[in-house]
Amino acid sequence: MKLEAAKSFSDSTSLQNVIIEKIRELINYKNLEPGDKLPSERMLAEKFAVTRSNIRDAIQQLEFYGILQSIPQSGTFVANIGVIAMNGMIDEILGLEEQDFKSLVETRILLELKTVKLASLRRTESDLKRIKDALDAYERTVKSGEDAVQEDLLFHLAIAKASGNSTINTFMLTITPQIIMDFEKYHVCDKRMSMLGIKEHTEIYEAIKTQNPALAKQKMKEHFSVLYQYCYNK
Amino acid sequence: MKLEAAKSFSDSTSLQNVIIEKIRELINYKNLEPGDKLPSERMLAEKFAVTRSNIRDAIQQLEFYGILQSIPQSGTFVANIGVIAMNGMIDEILGLEEQDFKSLVETRILLELKTVKLASLRRTESDLKRIKDALDAYERTVKSGEDAVQEDLLFHLAIAKASGNSTINTFMLTITPQIIMDFEKYHVCDKRMSMLGIKEHTEIYEAIKTQNPALAKQKMKEHFSVLYQYCYNK
DNA sequence: ATTTGAAAATTGGTTAACCAAAATATAATA
DNA sequence: TATTATATTTTGGTTAACCAATTTTCAAAT
Numbered sequence: 090m091k092l093e094a095a096k097s098f099s100d101s102t103s104l105q106n107v108i109i110e111k112i113r114e115l116i117n118y119k120n121l122e123p124g125d126k127l128p129s130e131r132m133l134a135e136k137f138a139v140t141r142s143n144i145r146d147a148i149q150q151l152e153f154y155g156i157l158q159s160i161p162q163s164g165t166f167v168a169n170i171g172v173i174a175m176n177g178m179i180d181e182i183l184g185l186e187e188q189d190f191k192s193l194v195e196t197r198i199l200l201e202l203k204t205v206k207l208a209s210l211r212r213t214e215s216d217l218k219r220i221k222d223a224l225d226a227y228e229r230t231v232k233s234g235e236d237a238v239q240e241d242l243l244f245h246l247a248i249a250k251a252s253g254n255s256t257i258n259t260f261m262l263t264i265t266p267q268i269i270m271d272f273e274k275y276h277v278c279d280k281r282m283s284m285l286g287i288k289e290h291t292e293i294y295e296a297i298k299t300q301n302p303a304l305a306k307q308k309m310k311e312h313f314s315v316l317y318q319y320c321y322n323k
Numbered sequence: 324m325k326l327e328a329a330k331s332f333s334d335s336t337s338l339q340n341v342i343i344e345k346i347r348e349l350i351n352y353k354n355l356e357p358g359d360k361l362p363s364e365r366m367l368a369e370k371f372a373v374t375r376s377n378i379r380d381a382i383q384q385l386e387f388y389g390i391l392q393s394i395p396q397s398g399t400f401v402a403n404i405g406v407i408a409m410n411g412m413i414d415e416i417l418g419l420e421e422q423d424f425k426s427l428v429e430t431r432i433l434l435e436l437k438t439v440k441l442a443s444l445r446r447t448e449s450d451l452k453r454i455k456d457a458l459d460a461y462e463r464t465v466k467s468g469e470d471a472v473q474e475d476l477l478f479h480l481a482i483a484k485a486s487g488n489s490t491i492n493t494f495m496l497t498i499t500p501q502i503i504m505d506f507e508k509y510h511v512c513d514k515r516m517s518m519l520g521i522k523e524h525t526e527i528y529e530a531i532k533t534q535n536p537a538l539a540k541q542k543m544k545e546h547f548s549v550l551y552q553y554c555y556n557k
Numbered sequence: 558a559t560t561t562g563a564a565a566a567t568t569g570g571t572t573a574a575c576c577a578a579a580a581t582a583t584a585a586t587a
Numbered sequence: 588t589a590t591t592a593t594a595t596t597t598t599g600g601t602t603a604a605c606c607a608a609t610t611t612t613c614a615a616a617t
Binding site for chain 3: 140141142160161162163164
Binding site for chain 4: 374375376394395396397398
C-alpha cells in the first residue's frame with residue numbers, strides 16, 4: 090500500500106493544547122517561579138483527569154520550546170525564562186498556525202541569502218568539496234534527464250552547512266522536506282528550469298569558492314527570482 | 324529544590340542516533356521508495372535488539388524532520404522526499420551540533436530585520452494593538468526599576484506574529500527561551516540599556532504603525548547594533 | 558476466474574505495572 | 588542539639604501487556 094496523507098489537526102493535538110493551557114494556569118495559580126518544581130506527572134494526570142502519557146506529551150512539547158525541563162528521578166521544572174515570558178510564549182504556541190507554502194518560500198529565501206554570504210566568508214576546504222560534490226550530483230542527474238529536486242535541495246543544504254551557523258542550518262533542515270513535497274506537488278521544476286539551474290548553481294559555487302559574498306548573494310538572488318516568479322505566477 | 328541544569332548529550336541521544344542510522348541503512352538496503360512502508364515497530368525493535376520505545380522515539384524524530392510518517396493501525400511510511408534527499412538529510416541530522424550563542428544571536432538579528440519589515444507592510448490593527456501593549460508593559464517594568472528581559476522579548480515576539488509569516492514566527496518562538504537564558508546568564512541587559520531600549524522600541528513601533536518598512540528596519544538595526552556590540556565585546 | 562465477506566493477523570497507539578535514581582523522612586550516634 | 592546513617596517514599600523513565608482500527612488471508616458464492 091502506498092501513502093496518501095492528509096494530516097489534520099487531530100484530537101490528540103487539541104487535547105494536548107488543553108493540557109498545556111492547564112499547566113500554564115497551574116503555574117500562574119501557584120506562582121511558580123523559574124527553577125520551581127511542577128507537581129509530579131502522576132499528580133497532574135489525576136488532577137486533569139487524563140492519562141500520564143498525555144501529560145508526558147504536553148511536557149515534552151513545552152520542553153521543546155524551552156519552557157519546562159524534566160530531570161530524571163527528580164521532577165519537571167519551570168525553565169529560567171520567567172512567568173511573563175512563559176505566558177506570552179504559551180499564548181503563541183497555542184495559536185501557532187499550520188505553515189503555508191508562501192511563508193515557507195519567503196523564509197527559505199531569507200535564510201539562503203544569508204547562508205550563501207556566510208558560506209562565502211567561512212567555508213573551509215572540506216565545505217567547498219561537499220558543495221562541489223552536491224553540484225556535480227545535481228548536474229549528472231539533470232543531464233540524464235531525470236528529476237533533480239532532491240539533488241537541488243542537497244546543494245543548498247551543503248551551503249547551509251558551510252555557513253557555520255548551526256541555528257540556520259537546523260532551520261533549513263526543518264523546512265527542506267516540506268519544500269521538496271510542495272515543489273513536487275506543484276511541479277515547480279521542469280527540464281528547462283533544471284538546465285538553467287546548473288548554470289546558476291555553478292555561478293553560486295564559484296562565488297563561494299572565490300570567497301566573494303556580495304557576488305554569491307547576487308547570484309543566489311537571481312536563482313531565486315526565477316523560482317519565486319514561477320511559484321507565484323501559476 | 325531549585326534547578327541548576329547542565330544538559331549534556333545523553334546516552335539516549337546517541338542510542339537514538341544509532342537507530343536512525345540503522346533505519347537509514349535499512350531503507351537503502353531494501354530500496355524503499357517514497358510512500359513505501361517500513362517494517363513494523365516490533366520487527367525493527369527485534370532486528371536492532373532495542374526496545375520498541377527506542378524505535379518509536381527514533382521514528383518520532385524522523386517524523387519531526389518530515390522524513391517518515393506514522394499512520395495509526397497501518398504503518399510507518401517513507402515520506403515523499405526520495406532516497407537521495409533522505410540520505411543527505413539524515414547525514415545532517417546526525418551531525419547536528421549544539422546551537423552556540425553566536426549562531427543564535429546572528430539568526431535572531433537576521434529574522435528580526437525581516438519580521439519588522441514584513442510587520443510594517445502587513446500588520447493589522449489588532450497586531451498593532453498587541454505590539455503597543457507589549458511596548459507599554461516593557462516601559463512600565465523598566466521604569467519600575469525591575470529587570471525587563473521578558474517584556475523585551477515579548478515585544479519582539481509580537482512583531483514576529485504581526486509579520487504574517489508563520490514559519491518565521493515559529494522559528495522566533497524556538498530561539499526565544501534560549502536567548503532569554505543566555506541574556507540573563509551573561510547579564511546582557513542593565514538598567515541603562517533598558518532605558519535606551521524604551522526609546523528604540525518606541526521608534527520601531529512608530530515605524531510599524533506608519534507602515535514604513537525601511538525606517539522600521541533601520542531602527543531595528545540600530546537597536547541590535549548596541550546589543551550586538553554588547554554581546555561581542557565582553 | 559472473479560467477487561465477496563468473515564475470520565485471523567498485524568499495525569501504531571495506549572495503559573498500567575515496574576525500575577532505578579533521587580529526595581525525603583526517620584532513627585541512631587556523638 | 589547536630590550530624591550521620593539508613594529506610595522509605597517519590598520521581599521520571601522504561602517495559603510489556605493490551606486495544607481498536609486496519610490489513611491480509613482464504614474459502615465460499617457467483
